[in-house]
Amino acid sequence: MQTQIKTTKKTKIDVESTKKEDLKKWVLALEKKTEYSSDKFTKIEEKIKDSIARQVSDEALSDITIWALVLWSSDIHFECFEGKIQVRFRIDWVLVDIFTLNTKEYKLLLERLKYSANLKLNIINLPQDWKYSVKIEDRKVDIRVSVLPTKYWENTVCRILDSKKSIVNFEELWFFWTSKRIIEKTLDKKNGMILVTWPTWSGKTTTLYTMLSKLNTRDKKIITLEDPIEYEMPWVVQTEVNEKVWFTFESWLKSILRQDPDIVMVWEIRDSETLTTAVNASLTGHLVLSTLHTKSASETIDRILSMWLKAYIMASALDVIIAQRLVRKICPYCKVEKEKTSQEVALIKAMMEEIDMKNIWTDNIKLYEWTWCDKCNNSGFKWRIWIYEIIHINESIRDLIRWSQKSDEIIKAAKDTWFISMKEDGILKAIKWFTTIEEVLRVI
Template sequence: MSLLDTFQKKEKEEGQLPTTDFDDEKIPGLVDEIFAAAISIRASDVHFKPVDEKLKVYFRVDGALQTFQEFEKIYHHPIIARIKIISGLKIDERRLPQDGKSSFATEGKEVDLRVSVLPTSFGEKAVIRILEKNPEMINLRDLGMLPNILLRIEKHLKATYGMIMAVGPTGSGKSTSLFSMISTFDATKVNISTLEDPIEYKIPNVTQTQINTDIGFDFSDGLRTLVRQDPDIIMVGEIRDKKTASLAIESALTGHLVFSTLHTNTAVGSIQRLLNMEIDRFLISTAIKLIISQRLVRKVCSYCREPYAVPSKYHELLQRETGMDPAKAFFYRAKGCERCHNIGYHGRIGLFEVLEMSPVIEEMIVKGVTNQEIEAQAAKEGMILLKKDALYKAATGDITIEEAIKVMT
């Protein structure tokens, strides 16, 4: 059964399946139905992609693309035209890319649509990002952190100065982690200010400022002003350059708790990134308290997952990397049911690697030892590497071994 079938099942049962004959007047309703389906399945993006004689519609769900529907060529222009109309784009401009905005409401849920239209060899392709107007904040305890990682983080949230960083590639859930941490504070008792690009979650009583590089207002400008606003806690959406990095470090050393993100792959690699930005070793070692490196992976649907025997090479991998007894592991594979729209996966979970600054590690940073040496010392002090967290979560049935392997390569 395809993803589309799971939506049409009810209509089929009631004998209301729409006719397949092309009807221009039905296009607006058809486009609405596609968006409503996308929202109900929690899709983050909808792709309308022309290929040969077809127009294919894909949804991105939990980070993975899923085929949704296929139309005959005759639908291509009318559907793209409808998308252009609702997002205020020029219908007759088919040679240049266009960007637009729209909004959509279904079953009490309101979303913003960011529309991008691109000319391709098969005609125009439209990709629509779906942004929830008021996304729900995830509790720190629900991100999927192992208990000892959570304890380490909660301990550092009690500090009054220093820097806590969430690092990882785009879409790894860094800002969700930062906001989950920030929302543990009572913003009526401490002054919390953020600089963001874009503002994703709105938190009561927190001063949130949108960065706007088009008019020359970047993170370092914002940060320079923020420190004059008597802050206790500062969040800098992302450290992209030396200016922002040194101001953030300076703020962390002068009595502020600073949260930020870096685009790096490992916790230890973040130290190297700051060094590359010409930040002083001693300042890095004293300002940074915690580096949380993370990824987001798909959770296997708990309603239809199937226990199975994984190939023995995964048992060996599990034992080698985690020391866990393979006989005690429970691996599951994705199957597909009505609840997960036959995808087999539902929702996502974080994988975490948390580097906690210690006197020994501080000294190693100042001395300038290799990343591997720091990583080995951190592991000795209890840091769980990302790949280990991935394998734990596969061996306990939260994720499939395939999802675990993806973050290890």
């Protein structure tokens, strides 16, 4: 990698004639390598191993959980290989090696994990899952544990469900001001529907829970249908569908609607029956928030129509589609302005032209890079930010959907209003120094 970068820097290219795709490759090749490392990792290892040696496994488990929280991790992984167990934390959505355990050490910790999460100690050949809680400064943090038998032993993954980090202030969702206005207007409506679309690791949980907490006032009744309940919200009636009994998502949702809610949150639309019930709820005086597993806002429209929902019904029920991706936020503590390469300037210029923002003088745009510090575990990144593509279903788009127009026609019409594509939002966030151009290039 290093030699490649050196060669790239020396070679002169004609940036004017180079294709955008090639420019992207050049820019990505010049990126500084990110490797998470910190003295803290050694400290964690020493502390945990000391507790295990003293046979106080509850202390070891509590310490490992607290350290994961301190490092802003979302998950703790224990991966079994021959003779050793790798402990990894997912920090900023990237898996980071923290330390290794030997089989004797892991045995003690695994038993404590299974005991704390109410799992059966004697079952070692079947997957199991449940949760445990830790108390940190007067608040309770739930940890969902999943144990999976593998070739060598049982692998464990602990998902940290920390509401303090996952429900943010609405402003901190960083919607572009026009999109923010549209979403706020829709959240004020008595009936309607907001769909968040999500590939894996897009942070939809935070977006949904944050919108819900904005709606959470004492004059409204909110009922959720979740799978499973991730965070407890005060005054919200939260339910978890139990498909082991005869109830399906759809029949559960119908029961919820008989409870006179104002706002309903359906964790995920998985089938056409649930979609029809959710759409009917929106048309009969409820505000519905839900998610669909698609890659983009435009794909969502095609997907819904392929789920046998009649176009004119969907046109009346739906208000906003939010497609989102996560990018890592550049560390605010060690970022410095960097000298732009000719490739970067050419690429930004090409991208600006493509999104019709050629009037912005690219020479004035500043780019930042990091210098590594302890606060970001020497990775250059700290926390994350979303980039969005939001379609507001206004009257002209409703008409297009009613006439079953293809999604590209709909996007074309959306561009006549305040539509910001994922690419535009990404570039705007990179030039506002929230993230790096390379992070944006990877997801768009």
